[in-house]
Amino acid sequence: MRDASARTLSHPVLRVSDLTKRYGDTVAVEALTFALAPGTITGFLGPNGAGKTTTLRLLLGLAEPTAGEALIFGHHYRELENPMHRVGAVLESSDFDPGRSGRNHLRALALATDIAFDRVEELVALVELQAAADRPVRTYSLGMRQRLGLAGALLGNPDLLLLDEPANGLDPAGVRWLRDFLRQFAAQGRTVLISSHVLAEVAQTVDAVMIINRGRLVATVALAELSDGARSLEDLYLEVTAKDAA
Numbered sequence: 445m446r447d448a449s450a451r452t453l454s455h456p457v458l459r460v461s462d463l464t465k466r467y468g469d470t471v472a473v474e475a476l477t478f479a480l481a482p483g484t485i486t487g488f489l490g491p492n493g494a495g496k497t498t499t500l501r502l503l504l505g506l507a508e509p510t511a512g513e514a515l516i517f518g519h520h521y522r523e524l525e526n527p528m529h530r531v532g533a534v535l536e537s538s539d540f541d542p543g544r545s546g547r548n549h550l551r552a553l554a555l556a557t558d559i560a561f562d563r564v565e566e567l568v569a570l571v572e573l574q575a576a577a578d579r580p581v582r583t584y585s586l587g588m589r590q591r592l593g594l595a596g597a598l599l600g601n602p603d604l605l606l607l608d609e610p611a612n613g614l615d616p617a618g619v620r621w622l623r624d625f626l627r628q629f630a631a632q633g634r635t636v637l638i639s640s641h642v643l644a645e646v647a648q649t650v651d652a653v654m655i656i657n658r659g660r661l662v663a664t665v666a667l668a669e670l671s672d673g674a675r676s677l678e679d680l681y682l683e684v685t686a687k688d689a690a
Contacts, residue, residue, distance in 0.1 A: 457482050457604055457635045458503070462512035465498055465659075472498045474659040475512065482603075485626055485636040487646040490656035491685060496639040497535065499656070500606050504533055516604065528557045532597030533606040534590070542582035546573055546592045549581060553596050567595040572621070586613030594622075605629065608639045623649045647677045657685045 458480040465473040473495045480486055490496050501507040503514045505521040516524060516531060524530050540549055550564040568577045571591040576584065584592065590613050597605060605626075611619050626636050626649060640646050646653065647667065655663040663684040670677055 456480065456515075456518075458514070458516055458637070459518075460499075460503070460512070460514045463499070463502060463509055463514055464511040465495075465502055465507060466510045471659050473502065473509075476656070476659075476661050477512075478654055478661065478664065480604075480635050480637060482635050483630055483633045484652065485630045485638065485650045487650040487653040488637055488639040488656065489641060489643065489646065489653055489681060491641065494656045495659040496656060497608055498659075500533070500535055500608055500637075500639060503606060504531070504535075506535075526557075526600070528559075528600035528602065530600070530602055531604045531606065532600065532602040534593040534597050534610060535606075535608045536593075540581040540589065540592065543580050545578045546581055546584065546588075546595075547577040549592065550595055550599065553599055557600060559599055563599060563601075567598055570598070570625075571595045587615060587618050590614060591618070603634050605634070605636045606639075607636065609641075610638060611640070611642060611645050619645060643678050643681055653677065655681060655684055 456479045460476050460478050463473055463476040464471070476499060488496055488499070498507065502509050503516065503521065513520065521527060521531065544552070547564065547568060550567065551561055553559075554561060554564050568574055571594055573588065573591055573595070576588060581589065581592065590610060594607075594610065597607075611622055614622060623645070626638075630636055630651075638646065638650065650667060652664065652666045654661055663680060665680060667677070670680065
């Protein structure tokens, strides 16, 4: 892993300004504005259909915004040199060739980006897939696919991780492993954005949350602000999403 003190960023890690996406008369994302600092883990929360995955797709250049922009290290994603070395993303746990083994899936990604196979073996061990690495992905459980997806996102040793429901399908031991890994990742000065609707797990993992509903950002709060116990993350979430739906 790279030493965080050796990295200097001349731009915010991620800056989103008035980001909007419409599909005909349907507004999927509306005027989102936020920024992420290095060394932080941020939860991106909202009901199903709130616009979380659409936002991640916009950040990664997989969809074109109707208005506004998202800059990663001061650039649009498509303008980044060697983007896999700057940004790792997991959006779909099913985006694999079912007949290919987990190890070969990672090796194919490594070949495409000129990454040594030693890095593949390092990541197979990191995500604890050694025993299943040579099995076809079609035999993997959802949790194993999540681990494989994370390994792929980490191949380029990125500074930013964008994760869509990363704990989905993980057993309790896997959830704890993921939580510990993300904390270590952020402690190195790197940045994580986690899209989720599992409030209890998010509350144990992140530094701050952004809550989106009907495509609009309805709350941003540091977890430390909820530490007095007067109001829980669940209370805040239900309050702002119910108010927005009224």
